Amino acid sequence: MEHNNIMLSFKGDITSELLTSMLQIMETKLENLDEQPKTRKKVYNVLVECLQNLYHHRDEMENAAANDETKKQAIFMISKNATEYNIMTGNFVKNDKMASLSARIDKINAMNKEELKQHYQDVLSLEGFSEKGGGGLGFIDIARKSGQSLNYDFLKIDEDYSFFSLYIKIAQ
């Protein structure tokens, strides 16, 4: 077992206030670690995208599962070992969204650095604004900044929902 130090973990409802506090805590922690500015920026950038993904997803779930508070909950964890940072996020998704989500991530994982750059530019310039403004760039950005594949899995909960986990590594 490799030695992992958990820097921050959370389970519950990711609100805007909470997201802001988590980013503040992590910024201070990264500064105190005396990390290289380059790595610190990468980790912070990826954190922003991950947490805002969870936040925007919560809004979606609010419409989809208004009567089920638990489905809005998410988990988040960042840890660090001798060589890398590990970020894990988890949230509920509707089963009918699974296939398109997998396809999007698999497509990104199959790309090299140059292809990812091109893909990012294509999505940035061609797609219109989504109502949240992100327009599907989040995963591409995370893959580019981390420089590694995005691992994920789905755990089927019931007829309607699965739990989606995403694992991101960032080398130090």
Added chain:
Amino acid sequence: MDKITIEGTSKTPTIIFDSETGLLELKGRSIPENSIEFYKPVVESLDKYASDPKDKTSVNIHLEYFNTSSSKCILDLFKKLEAIHKTGKEVVINWYYEEDDEDMLEAGEDYQAIIKVPFKMIEVGD
């Protein structure tokens, strides 16, 4: 004439837009959850400015971080600048990035590939 000054916060950049001198400046970090709402006043002012722009428009982008939701809004601003440039007026985008921040340099190159306006990549020391 329009002059916009928005003070920066831990999540949003300082923005200066002066239609009198043709200067647009974004500095700090841009990671709001709702970028469209935040950038709306700037997009609208730049829209107005585009109908009667100065002979030269200078743009300084000096961001430490920006999220993907802001990246679409920044592209929106650049598209308006591209339209001004198309009419034969001078437009320059100065893209500042910290020494060693390859991600920010690459982000500038992404825009450079999409927007037909002269970009100047400027590295700044810590």
